[in-house]
Structures are given as structure tokens and as C-alpha cells.
Amino acid sequence: xxxxxxxxxxxxxxxxxxxxxxxxxxxxxxxxxxxxxxxxxxxxxxxxxxxxxxxxxxxxxxxxxxxxxxxxxxxxxxxxxxxxxxxxxxxxxxxxxxxxxxxxxxxxxxxxxxxxxxxxxxxxxxxxxxxxxxxxxxxxxxxxxxxxxxxxxxxxxxxxxxxxxxxxxxxxxxxxxxxxxxxxxxxxxxxxxxxxxxxxxxxxxxxxxxxxxxxxxxxxxxxxxxxxxxxxxxxxxxxxxxxxxxxxxxxxxxxxxxxxxxxxxxxxxxxxxxxxxxxxxxxxxxxxxxxxxxxx
Amino acid sequence: xxxxxxxxxxxxxxxxxxxxxxxxxxxxxxxxxxxxxxxxxxxxxxxxxxxxxxxxxxxxxxxxxxxxxxxxxxxxxxxxxxxxxxxxxxxxxxxxxxxxxxxxxxxxxxxxxxxxxxxxxxxxxxxxxxxxxxxxxxxxxxxxxxxxxxxxxxxxxxxxxxxxxxxxxxxxxxxxxxxxxxxxxxxxxxxxxxxxxxxxxxxxxxxxxxxxxxxxxxxxxxxxxxxxxxxxxxxxxxxxxxxxxxxxxxxxxxxxxxxxxxxxxxxxxxxxxxxxxxxxxxxxxxxxxxxxxxxxxxxxxxxxxxxxxxxxxxxxxxxxxxxxxxxxxxxxxxxxxxxxxxxxxxxxxxxxxxxxxxxxxxxxxxxxxxxxxxxxxxxxxxxxxxxxxxxxxxxxxxxxxxxxxxxxxxxxxxxxxxxxxxxxxxxxxxxxxxxxxxxxxxxxxxxxxxxxxxxxxxxxxxxxxxxxxxxxxxxxxxxxxxxxxxxxxxxxxxxxxxxxxxxxxxxxxxxxxxxxxxx
Numbered sequence: 001x002x003x004x005x006x007x008x009x010x011x012x013x014x015x016x017x018x019x020x021x022x023x024x025x026x027x028x029x030x031x032x033x034x035x036x037x038x039x040x041x042x043x044x045x046x047x048x049x050x051x052x053x054x055x056x057x058x059x060x061x062x063x064x065x066x067x068x069x070x071x072x073x074x075x076x077x078x079x080x081x082x083x084x085x086x087x088x089x090x091x092x093x094x095x096x097x098x099x100x101x102x103x104x105x106x107x108x109x110x111x112x113x114x115x116x117x118x119x120x121x122x123x124x125x126x127x128x129x130x131x132x133x134x135x136x137x138x139x140x141x142x143x144x145x146x147x148x149x150x151x152x153x154x155x156x157x158x159x160x161x162x163x164x165x166x167x168x169x170x171x172x173x174x175x176x177x178x179x180x181x182x183x184x185x186x187x188x189x190x191x192x193x194x195x196x197x198x199x200x201x202x203x204x205x206x207x208x209x210x211x212x213x214x215x216x217x218x219x220x221x222x223x224x225x226x227x228x229x230x231x232x233x234x235x236x237x238x239x240x241x242x243x244x245x246x247x248x249x250x251x252x253x254x255x256x257x258x259x260x261x262x263x264x265x266x267x268x269x270x271x272x273x274x275x276x277x278x279x280x281x282x283x284x285x286x287x288x289x290x291x292x293x294x295x296x
Numbered sequence: 297x298x299x300x301x302x303x304x305x306x307x308x309x310x311x312x313x314x315x316x317x318x319x320x321x322x323x324x325x326x327x328x329x330x331x332x333x334x335x336x337x338x339x340x341x342x343x344x345x346x347x348x349x350x351x352x353x354x355x356x357x358x359x360x361x362x363x364x365x366x367x368x369x370x371x372x373x374x375x376x377x378x379x380x381x382x383x384x385x386x387x388x389x390x391x392x393x394x395x396x397x398x399x400x401x402x403x404x405x406x407x408x409x410x411x412x413x414x415x416x417x418x419x420x421x422x423x424x425x426x427x428x429x430x431x432x433x434x435x436x437x438x439x440x441x442x443x444x445x446x447x448x449x450x451x452x453x454x455x456x457x458x459x460x461x462x463x464x465x466x467x468x469x470x471x472x473x474x475x476x477x478x479x480x481x482x483x484x485x486x487x488x489x490x491x492x493x494x495x496x497x498x499x500x501x502x503x504x505x506x507x508x509x510x511x512x513x514x515x516x517x518x519x520x521x522x523x524x525x526x527x528x529x530x531x532x533x534x535x536x537x538x539x540x541x542x543x544x545x546x547x548x549x550x551x552x553x554x555x556x557x558x559x560x561x562x563x564x565x566x567x568x569x570x571x572x573x574x575x576x577x578x579x580x581x582x583x584x585x586x587x588x589x590x591x592x593x594x595x596x597x598x599x600x601x602x603x604x605x606x607x608x609x610x611x612x613x614x615x616x617x618x619x620x621x622x623x624x625x626x627x628x629x630x631x632x633x634x635x636x637x638x639x640x641x642x643x644x645x646x647x648x649x650x651x652x653x654x655x656x657x658x659x660x661x662x663x664x665x666x667x668x669x670x671x672x673x674x675x676x677x678x679x680x681x682x683x684x685x686x687x688x689x690x691x692x693x694x695x696x697x698x699x700x701x702x703x704x705x706x707x708x709x710x711x712x713x714x715x716x717x718x719x720x721x722x723x724x725x726x727x728x729x730x731x732x733x734x735x736x737x738x739x740x741x742x743x744x745x746x747x748x749x750x751x752x753x754x755x756x757x758x759x760x761x762x763x764x765x766x767x768x769x770x771x772x773x774x775x776x777x778x779x780x781x782x783x784x785x786x787x788x789x790x791x792x793x794x795x796x797x798x799x800x801x802x803x804x805x806x807x808x809x810x811x812x813x814x815x
Contacts (some may be wrong), residue, residue, distance in 0.1 A: 020703020022328060025708065033705060034712050038719045045716070100714050107709035112702055162683025190683065211729035212719045217732050232738045242684040249684060259674055269494050 009147035011128040017119045020155040031208040039212035045092045048239045063125035069102040118158030122165040148178035169194045196237045308384045310377040343399035345382045380699040464612045486635040496544040
């Protein structure tokens with residue numbers, strides 16, 4: 001396998017919801033956004049060092065926008081690049097510097113907002129897909145492009161983004177892009193589904209301070225190498241549907257044959273499309289009569 | 297010999313079977329063979345059991361007759377009587393040929409049917425072995441549902457079975473072999489004979505007329521191959537050949553085909569002719585003088601060959617189009633050689649129109665035919681966009697909390713400098729590694745393997761068989777409900793229960809066997 005023949009793209013989608021991180025800083029002072037960013041930087045550097053042709057992108061998603069941390073628009077090539085004092089591979093030092101600068105600017109610009117405090121995950125993944133596609137078009141003939149998206153999730157799921165999220169997942173599946181998920185706090189059903197559908201890995205981390213170790217162990221190898229390694233087994237995904245009336249997850253329910261909406265109880269009129277259904281009558285009366293006759 | 301209460305039809309001495317000398321007896325209902333000097337028969341087969349007989353080809357040193365039974369077994373008899381061996385064998389063969397058809401019972405056909413079904417479907421075969429052979433279900437119950445289904449299907453499929461066409465190369469397939477001394481040997485199978493008859497009905501006619509009165513089959517075919525009719529450079533020379541009439545008939549047929557033409561308005565055969573571009577490209581057009589004497593011999597034979605090829609192809613196609621009730625068509629054979637002729641002039645105009653329209657219009661480019669549709673009327677369509685995320689009570693953060701959190705983060709980030717050398721402590725790292733190693737906290741689910749990896753294949757196969765057998769028993773059980781007749785009640789109470797018990801005891805045996813094997 002020649003190094004030049006394969007391009008590995010890793011896009012990291014980081015959840016920098018300031019509300020959650022602020023509360024996290026109060027809960028656990030030893031693991032804050034800075035440590036998380038450091039761990040991510042380690043992973044990013046490791047990925048870039050694995051092969052000369054590996055490519056990286058980092059997207060931060062907030063509740064109002066999602067922003068590319070790297071590659072950033074502000075970087076113009078040819079600018080004076082601070083020669084690193086510790087003899088590091090220049091790509092890495094440039095990357096790290098840009099990364100840090102961008103996140104600082106981003107956090108500075110954050111506005112306080114009471115409403116809409118959910119992170120725009122679907123937006124960020126969509127941007128990641130576009131970035132991958134962009135890089136995919138730049139490939140030379142004969143090169144093999146493999147890409148994956150790593151989602152670091154901190155806050156909870158947002159219910160409003162469900163449709164967009166599912167669309168994005170299926171688009172990723174069509175393009176053979178893996179979606180991995182590293183969950184810090186609460187289990188996310190949507191990400192579990194995403195990982196299951198696209199073939200990625202879902203991991204909920206028990207110890208946040210060891211985040212770097214988990215990232216390097218589990219999420220650094222790409223899809224081919226994963227088949228050779230012994231990694232955490234896939235979780236059991238809950239694919240149950242939620243009924244339209246109470247939003248409970250149900251296993252057996254009633255489905256309207258006209259509009260396909262799901263209910264947990266039978267009702268003669270479907271509330272979504274207002275079709276009327278006949279009640280099924282029990283057939284007990286007839287057999288009783290028969291039995292009486294044969295006895296006589 | 298044992299007291300023969302049966303009538304003996306034929307006795308053949310000096311017949312060997314399995315390298316033992318003996319005598320062959322053909323009785324009224326069976327054929328039997330006893331070794332020399334012994335009183336009893338070692339081999340005895342009822343005619344009803346015999347499926348067919350085979351003889352060794354002429355010219356072989358050993359003169360043998362083989363009997364194949366319905367069960368697939370075969371017995372071979374070697375006629376070693378020196379001078380009369382061949383006569384004996386032929387006499388036996390003739391007698392058997394007359395006797396066997398009488399004894400073919402209709403039930404054998406069913407047996408064949410059953411055998412065929414069992415052979416075609418390995419799952420069914422296995423089920424049969426498990427249930428009937430080990431006497432859990434009786435054979436007639438097993439076949440009760442299945443045969444009825446199948447005979448109906450079979451008769452239906454028989455009617456609509458497609459007929460096999462004729463290979464255009466059947467004459468070429470005969471492939472004469474040189475016999476050594478200036479003779480040719482043609483191998484005619486019944487398939488080839490049938491093809492010849494179907495394609496050239498005149499030959500069939502001749503066959504029916506002449507065989508077996510005037511000529512034997514062999515002579516007929518010899519004459520056929522010798523006649524100019526068969527050879528390529530056929531020129532009707534008017535010889536007194538039985539086949540010269542066939543040649544004339546063919547000419548007539550060809551002419552009628554040409555005059556009929558093709559009904560498809562899209563196909564214009566008359567515009568096809570040899571055109572030349574230049575010298576060396578294509579053949580130079582010879583000015584067609586109708587003087588046959590001007591034509592060179594070569595051209596004559598060329599056109600004769602081409603004519604024959606065309607006629608042969610047309611006949612093969614026509615034979616394929618002709619239905620099974622061909623005899624009635626013999627009279628109108630020449631007119632029906634061309635499939636188009638079935639349309640009388642009455643149908644010609646609409647047919648032309650249809651063909652023209654077919655070639656002008658494309659179905660899928662037409663606009664929608666304007667089907668009436670009912671629009672879906674959704675009142676609350678936002679329900680669909682809410683995913684399967686249960687509405688949990690969210691933490692309601694007060695606005696003060698929000699402001700606090702954001703200010704904390706902003707403060708922290710302002711002074712952010714990546715410190716990559718102090719990302720985590722070694723303790724944290726090592727505990728993470730332990731959790732990720734096999735057997736650790738995060739790796740628990742991996743120990744589960746699928747059943748088909750844990751269990752060896754022969755156990756799996758046995759399990760599958762048991763499962764299908766159990767399914768079959770359950771089917772019988774449930775088909776007894778509703779209990780209408782006393783027969784079904786009996787079946788349920790007595791018989792089926794026995795069956796289930798038998799199946800269960802089989803399972804027990806298997807289980808104990810497995811236990812013993814394990815320990």
C-alpha cells in the first residue's frame with residue numbers, strides 16, 4: 001500500500017456548547033474545555049503524522065452556528081509562520097496555532113442567548129460532508145479517498161433536528177463515510193443510530209480525564225485497520241419508534257394506513273390525516289351457537 | 297425345480313448372471329433366474345417392478361441384457377450359449393417388450409412422481425427420511441397434502457409447457473463417420489428422426505407410405521441419405537427416386553413463400569440486393585439473363601445451395617410455429633410454412649397500422665395519462681419531524697446560569713494555550729487502557745458470539761432437520777382443527793400424540809447421546 005495512493009480524511013466535529021461546558025467546569029474543574037481541546041489536538045496531530053497524505057478538518061458546533069476551526073479562512077498561506085521553538089513538524093505547529101486562535105476568537109464572539117440552546121449537530125455534520133466532498137474532488141486519479149467523521153458530543157440531543165440529522169446520516173452512508181461518536185455525558189440515541197447505519201464506532205467514555213487515551217486507542221485507526229484490532233463491541237441500538245401521541249418508545253403499536261403515523265392506542269379516527277377506521281368486531285357469537293346445536 | 301404353478305413362457309439355457317451359469321425363466325408375471333443345478337431361483341423380478349430393459353450393442357463380444365427396476369437396481373444377464381446366444385437374447389427382449397407394458401401399473405406413475413419430488417427438493421427428502429423412515433408419521437399422511445397439490449400443478453404446467461424447438465443444425469449433427477472401408481456410418485437417434493419429420497412433412501409422408509410395407513426402416517434411411525435430395529448439389533434430374541417428389545414439393549413451397557412475401561410494412565425485402573461500391577468491394581452484378589444455359593455450372597449450384605438453405609431455415613421456423621396438432625395441417629402444409637400467412641387479408645390493414653405506430657411512438661415519452669389521485673390531507677405534519685427521542689424533562693437552566701456558564705468559558709478561553717505535554721496523567725491513561733483491554737469495562741459485549749460460531753456444523757444441520765420435522769408435525773396437528781370428523785378426533789387423540797411422543801423420544805435419545813459425547 002503506497003502512501004500516496006490513499007488519502008484519509010478525518011473531520012472532527014466538536015461540541016463547544018458554552019453552557020454545558022461552563023457547567024462542566026463548575027462540576028469537574030479538572031476536565032474543562034481546555035483539556036478537551038488539548039486531547040483533540042493530540043488526536044489531530046497524531047492523525048496528521050500517520051501519513052503524509054492524511055487530511056484534517058475541525059468544526060466546532062455551537063447553538064447558533066457551526067464554524068470551521070481548521071482549515072480556517074483567516075489563514076493565508078505565505079504569511080509569516082512563527083518558526084516553532086521546539087523543532088516540531090511545521091504542519092503540526094501551524095495546525096495547533098490556528099486551532100487555538102480560532103477557538104479563542106469563537107468563544108469571544110459568543111453571545112448570550114436564552115432560547116435555542118441546542119447545539120446544531122446536523123448542521124455541523126452537513127458541513128463536514130461538504131468539506132469531505134470538496135477534498136474528494138481534488139483527488140488525483142488513482143487515489144483512494146477514505147473519510148470519516150468523529151463527533152464529540154457533550155450536551156444532549158436536540159429533538160428539532162431529527163429529520164435533518166437522518167438525512168445527513170443517510171447521505172454519509174451513501175458516500176461510505178463513517179460517523180464515529182465519542183460521547184462525554186449522556187447517551188445519544190441519534191448518534192447510536194448514525195454509527196450503526198454508517199458502520200462507525202460509538203463510545204461513551206467513563207472517565208473524561210482520560211479522553212486523549214480513548215481517542216488515540218479507539219478513534220485514531222481508520223476503517224481498514226479497525227478490522228484487525230480488538231475494539232469495544234457495538235452497542236445495542238434502540239430502533240423503536242416513538243408514538244405520535246405521547247412520544248413513548250413502543251414496540252407494538254397501530255399504524256394508520258393512509259398517513260403512516262404511529263399510535264400506541266387504537267382510535268377510530270387518525271388524528272393526523274382524519275381518516276375514519278372501522279372497529280374490529282369479535283367473532284364469538286357464531287361459534288357459541290354451533291356448539292349448542294351439536295350438544296342437542 | 298420348485299413346483300411351478302406359473303405358466304412358463306420362455307426358458308433360456310446357459311445364461312450367466314454374476315459370473316454364474318444358470319437358466320433364465322420367463323413366466324407369466326415375473327422373470328426369474330436360477331443357477332445351474334440348484335432348485336431355487338436366486339433372482340426373481342416381477343414385470344411390474346421392471347422399469348426398462350437394455351441390450352448391449354450389436355457387434356460386442358458379450359451378449360447381454362440388463363433389467364433396470366423402478367428402485368434403480370439393475371440386473372445383468374449374459375447369454376453365453378455360443379451360437380444361439382444372440383437369438384436367445386433377442387427372443388427374450390421381444391417377449392419382455394410385449395409383456396412389460398401390460399404390467400405397468402398406474403400406481404407406478406405415482407411412485408415416479410414421488411421419487412421425482414423427493415429428488416428435486418433436498419429439504420423434502422430430509423423431512424421424508426426423518427419422519428417416515430423413522431416411523432413417526434405414516435407415508436400416506438406425508439403425501440396426503442403434498443401429492444394433491446403437485447398433481448394439479450403438474451397437469452397445469454403440462455398443458456402450458458413450452459414445446460422444444462428444433463435445432464437448425466440437426467442435419468449437420470448427424471455427422472457421418474467413416475466406416476473403415478469406403479462406407480459412411482450415420483447415427484440416427486429418435487430425436488433427429490423426429491426433427492426431420494417435423495421439419496419436412498413430405499419425408500414423413502413418404503415414411504408412412506413406404507415403411508414397413510415396401511422398405512424397412514434401415515433401408516428407408518439409407519435411401520434417404522443416398523438420394524440427391526439430401527446432398528447439397530441437388531439438381532432435380534428427374535430420377536425415379538422416392539424423394540424426387542419431395543424435391544418438387546419443396547420447390548413449390550419455396551415459390552409460394554416468395555409470392556406471399558412478408559406482411560410487415562417496415563420490412564422491405566425487395567430492396568435488398570448485392571450492391572457494389574467499387575471493384576473488389578462486393579460482387580459485380582452479373583446482368584441477369586434469363587437464359588439458363590448462360591449461367592455457369594458454378595453459379596447454378598451456388599444458387600441451388602442458397603435456395604436450399606433458405607428453404608431449410610424457413611421449414612425449421614415453420615415447424616417451430618406449427619402447433620402439436622400438425623397432422624391436420626399436412627394438406628395445407630405449403631401455405632402454412634410462413635407464419636405470416638395466418639393473417640388473412642382482412643387483418644392486414646390494422647396490422648400495418650399497428651406496426652407503423654409501434655415504430656413511431658415511444659411509450660415512456662408519452663405524457664401522464666392523467667390518473668385521478670386523492671391528495672393526502674395532513675393536519676399535523678410536524679409530528680413526523682419529531683424523532684424517536686422521548687420527551688424527557690430537560691434541565692431548565694435559568695438565565696442566570698446561562699450567563700454564568702458563558703462568562704466562565706469565555707474567561708477560560710481567553711487565556712487558552714495548548715499544553716500538549718500535560719494532557720493527562722499516566723494513572724488516568726493506564727486505567728483507560730485497562731478498561732479497553734479484553735475483559736475490561738468497555739469490552740464486555742464482545743464475548744458474545746453468534747450461535748453459528750459456537751456450535752459445530754453437524755450439530756447445526758441436525759438441529760435444522762429436527763426443526764423442520766417438528767414444523768411438519770405441528771402442521772399436521774393444526775390442520776386437524778377445527779375438529780369436524782371423528783377421524784380427525786381420533787387422529788388428534790391417538791395418532792398424533794403418538795407421533796409427538798415418538799418425536800420427543802427421538803430428541804431425548806439425541807440429547808443423551810450428546811451428553812455422553814461431551815463427558
